[in-house]
Amino acid sequence: MENRRKALKFILAAGTLVAIAPLATGRDFFYRKETQELPRQKIANLKELSEPGSYVNFVYPKTGDQKIDSDPFRQFILIKTKDNKLRAFSRVCVHLWCLPSYFPQRGELICPCHGSVYREEDGVGIEGPVLYQTYPTNALPMVELEVEESTGDVYAVGIDGILGYGRNWRDRTPDSMVKRV
């Protein structure tokens, strides 16, 4: 008798779990899909970036909806640095979310609001308020790139870091963000 009671109780408990388990997928509802699984999106061609110091602003991930595409969190910049390297950064300053611009002569991104300065090699803050922020909140998030050798097309394939917040820049070299395919 005692055993049967136990078995029944066990089945009830297991049944509850089984019934609830599929609801756990409801977790996905809370996240925007395209920010979780970032698409592979063409952003430029190498022809547009022939000179060192040239740059292209781009929207990523792009939806075609003007309101969404103009969101600061989707504004990025692709840069050909003085050392002829490709780098792509989020344009949201990790201080208070203004939009820094690129200054080719200085090889730096400078924020219009409180003057944070980021270097073009890796987006790490070197001047201004951002300097007082602790690791990892003192660097711009970067975009992972793929360059198609045959056509020269540049694709964005992912983001390293948290937009408007920072990037664990000691964990990954900026060169590892660019793949040639």
Next chain:
Amino acid sequence: MSDRPKTLRDLGESLYKWVVDRLERTPFLSFKFTIPQQYLSPYGYLGTLTTVTFIVLGISGAFLMFYYRPDVELAWLSVKEIEEEVPFGFIMRNLHYHASNLMVLLAVAHLYYQYFSGRYKIKNEVLWVTGILLGILTVLEAYTGYDLILNQRALLAINIGTGLTFAAPVIGPSVAPILIGGGLFDLIVRFYALHVFIIPMIMLVLMAFHIPRFLVLDIPIVLVLVGGIFVAGGMFPVHLGLRFDPSLPEITVPEWYLTAIYAFIRTGTERFFSGALLPLLFTIMFLIIPFVDKSRKLGWRDRPFFTALGISSIILIIFTTLWGFYVDFSQPTPFEQLYIEPTIFYGSITALTLLGFFITYRFITKPSPPRRPTPAKPFVLSSKGLLVATTVVFALMVLTTLLAFQTYFANMQNVSMFNMGMSLILFGLLLHLYRHGISRVAKQPSTTQQPEVKA
């Protein structure tokens, strides 16, 4: 209901009885509202006043939803429209804004009053803990509310809030993206949902556990309170602020109930540690206090340790709140104007808190001379004086009400709001004079006990 009602009055009475009998089947009548016949000091029912403010917020907020647009491009414009174009919009918005400030203020006052009078004891632990949770939700509600305007100040708050969430250990990285969604365009909608539905619903559920069965509702005081919100709104209308623009430098500080946290953040130390340290410390302190302070004593003089703890926590709050407001304009750049040197900051708040603690502790443990409660001298007006006073108050009410109308139609909504508030306050006074007079008239034939009004 045996015989048929004869007069209209009988009909009304039987209808009332019918409804009350049916209401007995609902949970509603298990609450007893006491409407005092005499003036009561509001300290004891600060909680009721907080609830009244919550209701004012619910009503004004619901109507603001008619015009507000939770859209990243339209939010600021729609608030501007409410303020400048919508008839009565200015009043509605300021009512909502000032009531939100008042609610935070009342909740804090309520907390400390209950704390110093040891009300978390004697089986009140559940009431106490739900109260603390309600306090936290009140601040979150106010926070999500002023973010909806999407001005510079709101963006500062959103930035700090999401940054703190990201920096939270373990859960942070998965919770923060829920707030932000795909960007600001999502964030504003999500904050809107939190502000108008999710948080208030949780608060209502908690209130069901928090509100005691016996409630005192001193209507004259409530009228003065609501009138006070109107007066404050008319005198200090809230500024809309500049629309968020990611290329404009601006020096802003958050709302006053968040400047304490802001002061910590401005030191530039590790984000979660600095931004969440103080609130966490306070929450933990208040949550565990009923389980630590086990003595049977209630009065603050008999619990010097906890009284001193309470006083030093107030000192800490006031000090950091004020520091959060302080901007050193002598510095050249906006950033340096806001920067707070961590060693100075943490040093001085530690010193001040400890000092406050020990001074209060010493002061309280000194045996105080036994105090005999001095019976309050009842303030008695003669019947004639009462009548004159009532008439004067009524005349003033007529005057302020007329002014309220006149200024409203002259499109001076702030002056109108002020006068509406004055009229409400005067009405509270009138009601008080009325009950004062009525109870004296009623007292003459026989001694009547305080009637308990079932609502």
